[in-house]
Amino acid sequence: MDIDSLKAKDEVVIEQDGLQQLFNILKRDGFQTVGPTIRNHAIVLDELETIADLPVGWTDVQDAGTYQLEKNDAETFFEYSLGPHSWKKYLHPPEIRLWRAKRNNGGFDVVKEKNRTPKYAFIGVRPCEINAITIQDKVFNTQEFFDPIYKLRRKKIFIVAVNCSRPGGTCFCTSMNTGPKAKFGFDIVLTEVQDQGKHYFIVEVGSKKGAKALSEVNYRNAEEKEKNLARRILEEAAAHMSRSLEASNLKAIFYENFEHPRWEKLAERCLTCGNCTMVCPTCFCNNVEDSNSISGNSAERWRKWDSCHTQDFSYIHGGSIRSSVKSCYRQWLTHKLSTWMDQYGTFGCVGCGRCITWCPVGIDITEEAKSILEENFSTSS
Amino acid sequence: MKVATKDVTSTIPHLIQQFQKETHDTFTMQLAPSDSNGQFYSKPGQFNMLYVYGVGEVPISICGDSGDDSKIVHTVRAYGAVTSRMMTLKKGDWLGVRGPFGNCWPIEKLAGRDILLAAGGIGVAPLRPVIYYILSNREKYGKVTLLYGERTPSDLIYRSQIEKWRGRLDLEIYVTVDSAREGWRGDVGVVTTLISKTRLDPANTFAMICGPEIMMYYTIQELMEQGLADDQIYISMERNMKCGTGFCGHCQLGSKFVCKDGPVFLFKEVKQLFWKREM
Amino acid sequence: MQKSKNNLAEHPFLEGLDPDLLEVFVSCATHVHYDSGQMIYQEGDEANQFLLIRDGKVAVELFSLERGSLLIQTVGSGEVLGWSWLFPPYRRRFDVRAVEATEAIALDGVCLREKAEADHRLGYELLKRFSKVVVERLQAMRLQLLDIYGKHS
Helix, strand or coil: CCHHHCCCCCEEEECHHHHHHHHHHHHHCCCEEEEEEEECCEEEEEECCCHHHCCCCEEEEEECCEEEEEECCCCCCCCCCCCCCCCHHHHCCCEEEEEEEEEECCEEEEEECCCCCCCEEEEEECHHHHHHHHHHHHHHECCCCECHHHHHHHHHCEEEEECCCCCCCCCCCCCCCCCCCCCCCCCEEEEEEEECCEEEEEEEECCHHHHHHHHCCCCEECCHHHHHHHHHHHHHHHHCCCCCCCCCCCCHHHHCCCCCCHHHHHHHHCCCCCHHHHHCCCCCCEEEEEEECCCCCEEEEEEEECCCCCCCCCEECCEECCCCHHHHHHHHHHHHHHHHHHHHCCCCCCCCCHHHHHCCCCCCHHHHHHHHHHCCCCCCC | CCCCCCECCCCEEEEEEEEEECCCCEEEEEECCCCCCCCCCCCCCCEEEEEECCCEEEEEECCCCCCCCCCEEEEEECCCHHHHHHCCCCCCCEEEEEEEECCCCCHHHHCCCEEEEEEEHHHHHHHHHHHHHHHHCHHHCCCEEEEEEECCHHHCCCHHHHHHHHHCCCCEEEEEECCEECCCCCEECCCHHHHCCCCCCCCCEEEEEECCHHHHHHHHHHHHHCCCCCCCEEEECCCCCCCCCCCCCCCEECCEECCCCCCEEEHHHHCCCCCCCCC | CHHHHHHHHHCHHHCCCCHHHHHHHHHCEEEEEECCCCEEECCCCECCEEEEEEECEEEEEEEECCCEEEEEEEEECCCEECCCCCCCCCECCCEEEECCCEEEEEEEHHHHHHHHHHCHHHHHHHHHHHHHHHHHHHHHHHHHHHCCCCCCC
16 A cells, blocks of 8 residues: 555554654654653553554553552563553643732733644553543533643544543443444554464554554554464453442443432441542533632632532531432432443443543442343332 | 544633622622624533633533523522632623533423422533523423522522513412511412422423532432432533543543533432442 | 392302202301401401401411411302311311401301201201311421421431
């Protein structure tokens, strides 16, 4: 294939040098390349200078409430699943100033923030994460209103996705129909293959932007057997998920089981630490903080991530509507699995498993959903 | 498909043209619209997020005549830090405004009906635009009744306006207070007791209720006992709001965002969510 | 007499009462009129009467030394006022004052008490109707107690 004929859905092969070239091209074109890297014994998302910054040769072992890294025997670039960070940290930043105000002649002027939309290239986006981004698109870009911070960042990103050849310890993407293979939403998607001493990536083009970037890289045609191998790897991954969630009746969790006794049991375990809301790639709740300088000459408004697990989340004059642990956890789970569907037409959950891994007491939402639905506790309307 | 174009995250300073104290803790402000045409268009029931410089922002219903786009009117009761500070402002000061947000009372599509407005406390303010609308289109509506309950006579607002409206023969107004000092010649008793005095025609009456949730709860019960169905009653809900646009997640009531699916709801729609403990 | 009977029969409190029982009420009834501001009952007075308000408005008041007279309830046309006459010690618990010029029918409590003891059918009708009023007043009073418009922290 030559430069002009690379288009969406084409599959080619690149090797390690090709991957580094891709990095270089993205950097040359002004993208900040961000992706998985190791920090403090975990794989987090941060700036990547070269492909050597990726967790080469590392894999992760995850289960409810546990996370550990292990070296594997190969020099793989993407043989791990998800860490505590998700791409929302770039699209919907944990802390950001919305505007400033300055006093003037008895009143005040509002100074908007300017020129602060970075151009990111997301390296190593998993298919479930593409879905998470798509879900947040629906939250922040509605028919009536849009969030300018999210919208502008979203517009500029370049997505290098990676299909999952190995399901993580807490993943259940197949139940939520979000993986392990990326079907949409990427500029380029890679499937890493190690086969009889050979190490290469099957690359599928997802967009014109992706085709253009790829055209400047050393690639060759993908042989049929290579494509088939990649396909088989992903099928194997899909068949070996550690857990599952029956998604057909999740609405009933909220609408018919508001008084289910399981919520009390959950409340005995949940610490309302809010980890689940911080690591969840679709949780978007945030708070605004107004402050002013000591002199009073200037004021600022900041937006920060918030969590429905805090005491004050539902506070109105007089008190909080949801102040018990039970009601906070119930709000989170019923929103994620049930009411989100009424609000946005999708589930809020993509099956990434982060909330299971990072819950200090190991609460597993697939187990909880199953327990609740197994014994439908309908209250009469 | 409608595409949003307006940035609604930055507040816009507005001049306070008039500032009037109504009671010891309630005040009314008139703001000048900030756009180049000097116009601000809203519908009855909508709200603005009002920002007091350096202190914070609160959602406050718009309570002026929605047919007059040359001014923005807000009546505020001082409850917390922001509203208490707001009460110290005066004519000539500036207030940040974002909005209008929310949906509206469906008064336009209730032509031909009898309308019952039940207001508890400061809840009379978000209902006032409905009264203005009805009075501008009086012939379109049947019997129109306002029930207004407050704590004590000194907490009543819009008194002179209500007196003027009382003088009209085509508007029935009942005012009651929870307790009063000697000299009060109006009713004393909770607002729900006024309902039986109104002799409403349940088949043709639509009610709009606004007030503390507990007042709305008992008013709804009384109205339903009088024969109104759950799709004849509209309520205005209130929840913790930070953004007003459905982005911060705080105001959720079940699957509804009170800031954009509400604040006005048909009771039938929220029956399962209303008055549910820790919903 | 006929006029009294009609007035009584029309009053919502006696709606649906059998004609022979109505006669008993008629025999214990008198018309009364109060001017605006006139004191009707005082706390501590003997309670031997209750009122069916036909037109106007009266207020139930509590007197406190620091706060003066507090109006805690108004009763208007079509409503009934006064149940202290039903049970010993037959004493008024509150002041009652006419807020507006008021027309009412006063029922003789002593007379009705005696007749109710003799005729339990009458007794049942009386108590049935009064309990309904008391329950409604109690429910309304609870809401007033909650001070729903007040600031709560």
